Each structure stands twice: as structure tokens, then as C-alpha cells.
Amino acid sequence: MSEADLLARFRSGDVRALARTITLVERRDPSVRDLEEALRSDASTPGVAGFTGAPGTGKSTLVDAVVTHLRGKEKSVAVLATDPNSPFTGGAILGDRIRMQRHALDGKVFIRSMGARGHLGGLSLATREAIRLLGAFGFDEVILETVGVGQSELEVAAVADTTVVVLTPNLGDSVQMIKAGILEIADVFVVNKSDLDGHARVAAELRAMMNLAPKRVWKPPIIATVATRQEGIEQLWSAVVAHRSHLEASGRAKELTEQRLRDETAEVAAELARRRARQALEDDPTLAERLLQDGTPYRTAEEILKRDANR
Incomplete structure (x- = not known):
């Protein structure tokens, strides 16, 4: 099913489309970003x-x-x-x-x-x-x-x-x-x-x-x-x-909403960083070897983050 079809079925009230979308969320499928963006006006x-x-x-x-x-x-x-x-x-x-x-x-x-x-x-x-x-x-x-x-x-x-x-x-x-x-x-x-x-x-x-x-x-x-x-x-x-x-x-409701959005942003950033770190270690044998030689993750982790920042 295409993203456009899924979005149309979701908006029509098809509960199977809702279930499918949540499954994509659970799988961390990148297409969910576009779906959520398209649904912002419906939220x-x-x-x-x-x-x-x-x-x-x-x-x-x-x-x-x-x-x-x-x-x-x-x-x-x-x-x-x-x-x-x-x-x-x-x-x-x-x-x-x-x-x-x-x-x-x-x-x-x-x-x-x-x-x-x-x-x-x-x-x-x-x-x-x-x-x-x-x-x-x-x-x-x-x-x-x-x-x-x-x-x-x-x-x-x-x-x-x-x-x-x-x-x-x-x-x-x-x-x-x-x-x-x-x-x-x-x-x-x-x-x-x-x-x-x-x-x-x-x-x-x-x-x-x-x-x-x-x-x-x-x-x-x-x-x-x-x-x-x-x-x-x-x-x-x-x-x-x-x-x-x-x-x-x-006024606590507004404070909680803002704090949750900050917390979720931090969690998403951490998830993306974990994914990129694993990928960097797989793609760069020299980096992985240096990690094994150092025996601690800090310097390697900082190097990966610096690489991402310089892209």
C-alpha cells in the first residue's frame, strides 16, 4: 500500500489503516515522518x-x-x-x-x-x-x-x-x-x-x-x-x-505538554545517534579497530558525533 493510499484510508476512518500506521511507528519506519507531517492539520x-x-x-x-x-x-x-x-x-x-x-x-x-x-x-x-x-x-x-x-x-x-x-x-x-x-x-x-x-x-x-x-x-x-x-x-x-x-x-497542563515535547525530542535524537553510531562502526573498520584498542567508548563516540556535525 502506498503512503498516499494509507493516508487516504486513515482520514476516511479505516481502523485497519490506523493499525497499519501504528505498526510502521513500532518498526521505526522512516515513512512515518511524512505521514505524521501530513496529519498535523487533523491532530x-x-x-x-x-x-x-x-x-x-x-x-x-x-x-x-x-x-x-x-x-x-x-x-x-x-x-x-x-x-x-x-x-x-x-x-x-x-x-x-x-x-x-x-x-x-x-x-x-x-x-x-x-x-x-x-x-x-x-x-x-x-x-x-x-x-x-x-x-x-x-x-x-x-x-x-x-x-x-x-x-x-x-x-x-x-x-x-x-x-x-x-x-x-x-x-x-x-x-x-x-x-x-x-x-x-x-x-x-x-x-x-x-x-x-x-x-x-x-x-x-x-x-x-x-x-x-x-x-x-x-x-x-x-x-x-x-x-x-x-x-x-x-x-x-x-x-x-x-x-x-x-x-x-x-497552568500545569501547558507546562507538561511542553516538557513532554522536549523529552520526546531528546529520545528521538538519542535513537538517531544510536543508529548512526552502529552504522559508522560497521562502515569504518579503522574506527571499529581503534575502539577495540582504546577499550573505552568515549573518544570513538565523540568522533562519530563530530563527523555528523561536520556533514
């Missing part, structure tokens, strides 16, 4: 809510319940579930789409598992670009779901307008997550599976930790949910909307 900014938490907290079920709630409000929703990659194919392997089959035939819902591509915390650079494409396609809301391991909690906060941290009773990792710096990045706390014993204790621990933490302008609410029964979902989404209103009123 709108969707709301972005990120859901993160330890494995086993029911994030996928919770996201599924939120999608149901938003569709009841006639909102179009895209879900990007960031999975670890298969080391053999590079593809996403958890398959969150399987867990959300009840939305499969809804044309106003788009669900996509995206591989982390080896990125440290799970959220790839491709996710940022995919969000822009989803806005251009016309989605009202984008929901990010991370694997909840490593540094993904911190990375979802760097991309999402609102970060929802999901905890659950009787899960040993919950308190560990709180201690690991989650208090600083959580905008909303959810105690899912609150029909289980121990949910009140988790909420009490959270309140105690927040009282000890430095005071913030926005105090994260703690919402109790039972996602399998759709309980607490309306209150959860109201908290997300309230946080967005706070960001707009305080």
Missing part, C-alpha cells in the same frame, strides 16, 4: 490516562470496566497496552486484547498491545507517537496500561495526563510499590478488588504514607473499586476528570 489532543500497578492487581479488568463506562458516555476510546516483547519476534506477548473481547466489535473502541522494544521501563517512544496518531484519528480518550514492572510507573507519569496507580488487598508488592516512590507520581490511587478482606488496611496505609510525604497542591484521592462488578468506576473516572481540571486551572 487533536485526546485525554491520556495511564494505569499502572503490580501484576495481579487487575489492571486489565479495571481498564475494561473504564472503557465500558466511557462508551456509556458516548466517548470513543483507544487502549494501548504496553507489553514486554518476545525476544524472538519482537512482538508484544501478553495479549491484553484477548481480555477485552467484549469491545471487539465496537467501532469506537481500539485496543492495541504494543511491545516495549527493550525500553527500560516498558513505555516505548512509539507509544508517544501512537497517541498523536490516535488523536488525529479522532479518539476522545487514550488509556495506557503498563506491565507494572521496573520503572514503568515513572514512565507512564511522563506520558499520561493522569497517572492511576492500582493496588489490591493481600498483595505483598503493594506496600513495596508505595515505598518505591509511587507517592510522587500517583494522581489517583485505586484499591481494586475492594470486596476482599484487607482493602481498608491498604487505604489506611496509603493515607498514612501521604500524610508523611511532602505536601502537594493536588492530593491524590483513593478510590475503592470492584472492576468485575463495575463498582466504583464512575467515581474513578470523576477523579481523573477532576485532576485534568486541576492541571488546566493551575
